[in-house]
Amino acid sequence: MKTYDCIIVGTGPAGLGAAFRLNDQKPVLKILIIDKEKLCTGGLRHDCKMNFTYPVGFPVDCWSSKQAEHYLPMVIERLNPEFMQRIELETYRRRAERLGVSLLDIRQSHLGTDGGLQLIERLMAELAERDVDVSLGETVKDVDPVARRIITNHREIGYKDLILAPGRGGFRFLQNVMAKAAVPFLDNIVDIGIRIETREERFSIVKDYYDPKFNFPGKVRTFCTNSGASYVVKERYETREGREYFSINGHAYSNSRPRNGLVNFALLKTVRLTEPLASGQEFAEMLGCQAMLLGGNNPLMQRVGDFRLGKRSEARTFCGDLYDFEPTLSDCTCGDISLATPAKILRPIWNSMKLLDTIVPGVMHPGTIMYYPEIKLYANKPRFFDEHFQAAEHIYMVGDGAGTSRGITAAWASAIRAADGILAS
Numbered sequence: 001m002k003t004y005d006c007i008i009v010g011t012g013p014a015g016l017g018a019a020f021r022l023n024d025q026k027p028v029l030k031i032l033i034i035d036k037e038k039l040c041t042g043g044l045r046h047d048c049k050m051n052f053t054y055p056v057g058f059p060v061d062c063w064s065s066k067q068a069e070h071y072l073p074m075v076i077e078r079l080n081p082e083f084m085q086r087i088e089l090e091t092y093r094r095r096a097e098r099l100g101v102s103l104l105d106i107r108q109s110h111l112g113t114d115g116g117l118q119l120i121e122r123l124m125a126e127l128a129e130r131d132v133d134v135s136l137g138e139t140v141k142d143v144d145p146v147a148r149r150i151i152t153n154h155r156e157i158g159y160k161d162l163i164l165a166p167g168r169g170g171f172r173f174l175q176n177v178m179a180k181a182a183v184p185f186l187d188n189i190v191d192i193g194i195r196i197e198t199r200e201e202r203f204s205i206v207k208d209y210y211d212p213k214f215n216f217p218g219k220v221r222t223f224c225t226n227s228g229a230s231y232v233v234k235e236r237y238e239t240r241e242g243r244e245y246f247s248i249n250g251h252a253y254s255n256s257r258p259r260n261g262l263v264n265f266a267l268l269k270t271v272r273l274t275e276p277l278a279s280g281q282e283f284a285e286m287l288g289c290q291a292m293l294l295g296g297n298n299p300l301m302q303r304v305g306d307f308r309l310g311k312r313s314e315a316r317t318f319c320g321d322l323y324d325f326e327p328t329l330s331d332c333t334c335g336d337i338s339l340a341t342p343a344k345i346l347r348p349i350w351n352s353m354k355l356l357d358t359i360v361p362g363v364m365h366p367g368t369i370m371y372y373p374e375i376k377l378y379a380n381k382p383r384f385f386d387e388h389f390q391a392a393e394h395i396y397m398v399g400d401g402a403g404t405s406r407g408i409t410a411a412w413a414s415a416i417r418a419a420d421g422i423l424a425s
């Protein structure tokens with residue numbers, strides 16, 4: 001059986017961040033990076049907008065501002081982002097503050113889905129040149145923490161240190177490893193919400209600030225705004241029992257693509273389950289399945305005009321008159337999101353829409369579309385026994401799947417933190 005100094009599972013930003021850091025600092029280390037896909041599947045590949053200011057993307061329970069500021073320059077050095085301008089921020093901020101809403105000033109860059117692809121290809125080629133072994137299309141099925149080996153669909157491989165960075169899609173895999181390695185974990189927090197799609201002139205702030213970060217009362221925030229050549233998409237997930245459900249998401253291409261005049265962004269509410277403590281993941285899955293039930297195995301979409309009148313949207317009237325643009329996600333059911341969304345979630349989101357419409361007038365136009373559900377499973381929180389995200393002896397867990405990040409840059413930073421733990425040991 002072949003043995004590596006370090007095996008990294010996942011070629012998302014976390015996996016790549018770890019590989020570069022280890023190789024930069026100690027080129028003699030034998031490193032293997034594995035992914036079940038032929039190409040990394042995460043945010044680098046979708047939209048690739050990057051936020052470089054704490055706390056966006058950095059869960060505050062495992063990151064202080066000082067820690068983030070220590071690692072962010074290293075992420076910037078490798079990814080070499082071109083920062084976008086933010087204009088007229090003070091005007092928006094003043095309007096927001098009057099309503100008890102805050103607007104964060106975040107350094108951002110945006111490569112777009114096509115630009116992200118080029119970045120991935122460049123980074124992967126660089127790793128291969130550095131003698132890091134890369135295995136794509138290989139799935140890690142199991143980990144034996146005692147014998148220090150992983151079992152894939154092709155072989156068994158030994159490790160001295162293991163970095164698991166399987167992303168949100170690897171939630172179940174990570175939970176299985178945690179059960180096997182006796183790592184206690186919590187998964188009581190989840191973000192649930194809707195995605196808005198409207199004409200760009202009805203959310204004109206995007207001309208001044210690409211991905212504006214508003215925080216509203218009731219733990220609601222704007223998230224992942226896309227404009228230019230922007231599209232709403234649906235991602236497939238499976239519950240523990242194998243039931244299929246979809247979560248909405250959005251992305252945009254780079255400026256080289258023709259603009260479609262639309263913008264999309266999420267309004268997410270953070271839900272923290274307390275007594276009796278329950279799994280946020282199971283709660284979210286249940287809501288996902290409920291939406292599938294009502295949508296005939298598809299997510300739901302509703303025009304704001306219909307929502308205000310308390311009636312469902314229907315396919316035959318979905319476009320026309322004031323409903324004046326085609327949805328970019330057509331594979332979605334025109335219906336009633338309020339039938340599928342708990343009031344405790346929908347009410348603060350609707351209130352936030354009203355506040356947003358006062359700050360950036362236009363977003364509540366009758367033609368605006370609300371898609372449901374958008375679910376973010378950030379909830380796997382292993383109990384780490386050191387500050388380098390070591391969850392069991394020689395096993396480090398990082399990135400969105402392990403709850404150490406909520407975005408590309410923090411995923412990369414959290415992996416550097418883990419790599420530094422390995423380098424120091």
Ligand SMILES: Cc1cc2nc3c(=O)[nH]c(=O)nc-3n(C[C@H](O)[C@H](O)[C@H](O)COP(=O)(O)OP(=O)(O)OC[C@H]3O[C@@H](n4cnc5c(N)ncnc54)[C@H](O)[C@@H]3O)c2cc1C
Nearest residue numbers: 010012013014036041042043049140166167399400407408
């Ligand atoms: C559509 C979409 C758009 C997004 N847009 C943005 C954005 O613009 N900006 C931003 O900051 N964030 C964005 N995100 C979030 C971003 O993707 C994540 O925050 C980030 O990618 C997390 O990095 P990660 O390395 O933890 O996981 P990922 O990037 O998800 O990478 C995990 C990798 O592990 C692999 N893997 C999983 N399990 C196994 C296994 N058992 N064996 C082998 N390989 C495995 C997966 O195939 C995957 O390639 C977006 C996400 C999506 C889905």
